[in-house]
Amino acid sequence: DVKVTQSSRYLVKRTGEKVFLECVQDMDHENMFWYRQDPGLGLRLIYFSYDVKMKEKGDIPEGYSVSREKKERFSLILESASTNQTSMYLCASTQGTYGYTFGSGTRLTVV
């Protein structure tokens, strides 16, 4: 089974801090994604990447950036964390549409 591993389950950060959320997949998938999940809003796509060093903006990229230096790792960066970025963050990977595999999520609280 494909595994998508997010490095932290829970994070608490202060306003203005630079925050890194890490995601690693172990099945050589080309495509990786970062979603944000909020109650009543479902999942919204922040950024995605279809190849190393490639990145594309999703629906809500403002306040975020990403890095993909290696195929298996996709990092989400909050340049200056704000309280409205308190949320659940989910990473996913896929090769074609035959299965998007999600990590367990990182619940980020910005205080």
Added chain:
Amino acid sequence: AQSVTQLGSHVSVSEGALVLLRCNYSSSVPPYLFWYVQYPNQGLQLLLKYTTGATLVKGINGFEAEFKKSETSFHLTKPSAHMSDAAEYFCAVSTDSRGADGLTFGKGTHLIIQP
């Protein structure tokens, strides 16, 4: 651009009763459709998916869904609800066969099972 509408943010059924979760999509090209389940404090788990071929799709845990192009629907059903089915359910759509453009999700339906 595609979109997904899930009717009912909360659905409550009795244990043993039929489960019906509604999903309608909007897409200008043939869609790939998915249902995911999320248990508390966990990531999303794939229940089933429609890509091409048979329009009635069977998934895990006794769930199935039928793709109806004329109705732009992909409703999820289970004949008999179990207490362990209580969770959040998400319908999602993609239009890229490479999977490169990600999934567009509905807002989710919270399924409550009454004993």
